[in-house]
Amino acid sequence: MEKETGRIEAFSDGVFSIGVTLLVLELHIPELKNGENPTQLLQELQLQWPGYIAFIISFFSIFIIWVNHHKIFKQIYKRNTGLMFANGLILFLVSLVSYPSALLARFFLSDSRQLSVTIYTGLFVLINLAFNLLWEQASRDKRLLRPGISNKAIRQLRNNYLYGFPTYLAAFILSFFYPDFALVICVLLWIFWAVSSRKINFTEVSDLI
Template sequence: MEKETSRIEAFSDAVFAIAITLLVLELHVPPIEAASHQPGGLTAALTTLWPSYLAFGLSFFSIYIMWVNHHKLFKQIYKRSSPLMFANGLILFLATCISFPTALLAEYINTSYINTAVALYTALFVCINLSFNLLWWLASKDSSLLRPGLTSQHIRAIKRNYLYGIPIHVLACLLSFFYPVIALLVCACLWTYWAFTSGKLDMVKEESTS
């Protein structure tokens, strides 16, 4: 079966690359005045920017994990449909939105407004997780769109891998109003888990072609 999704994947890769690039725009060099008026000089001025480093690291990692999983999903999707393309567009739209809550998080994480900043940040990832589930649901409900030989067991395994992310991200969003730091840790742990379990999709590929 000829793969029809090459252009979708190429365009998606470009958008993910731009989304990651936008994050670095929130890292700013401290002005000379800030360094000269602090006892520790430039080192102290750079240290005060730790919220920006943290927000950048979290968001870079999250977008990269999105790209890895998106790439592996499209190893299982061979044909395109209009609903599938629009669902993919939704994922890309949300990926490009990450730079805004990242900037907000960097600015307010060390203030009394941290709850609102983290709530917006985690809410965006609830939407992202829903969009990934939508993409796979649209692809899997029509088996003609999928890789030849992909069994219903494989399809359910991929579905489960993404489905449990919804309640965890919702939990993180709710926690952000009371324990914002724990909410960020919950998200980071989930992304780390996905980073290590994304290899399951490669196993699906190997099994389905054996």
Template sequence: MDEKDTNRLEAFSDGVFAVAITLLVLDIKLPYADSSGKLLGNSELWQAIFEQWPMLLAFVTSFFTIGIMWLNHHRIFKHIKHSDTSLVFLNIILLMLIVFIPVPTALLVEYITHPELNTAALLYSGTFFAMALCFNLLWRYASYKGRLLGQQVDMDGVNKISRQYLFGPLVYIIALAIAWINTPASLIFNLLLAIFFALPDTPMKPGKKDQDPQLPMSESV
């Protein structure tokens, strides 16, 4: 078996990530004219843009979340050298959730200013939870006893990454709980999670001196 036979899977996955992140932009529709078709003045345009903050905040949150997921996907496939049918199936489920993200994002935009209506927020945070859970399943399936990893991989480092990835689904459960209480707060919490996972060195990630040269620093998802 070749040392690296996941190239097609990675290329297909990159394409799906690109499509999902592009679909988010299609929902951004900023007003530029009033009901009569007259162009808005400077002050009116700035006010109209500001009034679109729910849409822009949801876009930024989903964009960063998909971007961080792509980064993590890229990193784990530095270690995953082989594939089989089960791995491909788990990856397809993950990609299905990734490309679905624009749907709850667009729905959340319509409901974010109605905190008492939390179904959209629950669907949004629930999608992220399912995504983090599926990502964990993908990694754990591939890394179990190193069956789909490279021959020279350090299993202590692999186990460290597995422990870190447990953190992702747990915090998204918190996001779900917040979504049940307050829709805007849940969106802000999801944005903070995306920023946290993007940080290079956090308590849940190995510092530079702790990293194994064969296992680059990993994010929690």
């Protein structure tokens, strides 16, 4: 079967690349009148540590999203309108990641800390929902998928993203009370996506269970 999703994947990769680039723009050089003073420069750099944390979390979040997006489209050979719009929703949300990252970097040490974390975790709840929508659109008509993909593999992918949703939702709810812990959950989810995606066996060509 000829793969019809090449242009969708190429366009998506471009959006992911832009999303990562926008994150870098939030790393600012300290404005010092006496920049030749290394001690003062070091102190100013240390004060910007929330920006570094926000960059690291957001970079690896987008990277994990891209990895899973790539894995999904290895299984999708055909396209329809619903699938293209679901993929567009993911790209729209990924392009927004730099904004809550900037909020997190700027307000994490202020009284608005909780709100910035809540906005950040809320975005990833929406991204997870968009991934579930994408796979639902693709798997609803098996003719869109890779020839020979097993029913077990289809269920594994569906469950993989469904399991992530309550965790992201928990991080969002906890952000109202324990913002630091909510961010830790987001970091732990990198490990979940990395490990769980490797366990999915896409090579099975038949499954009657």
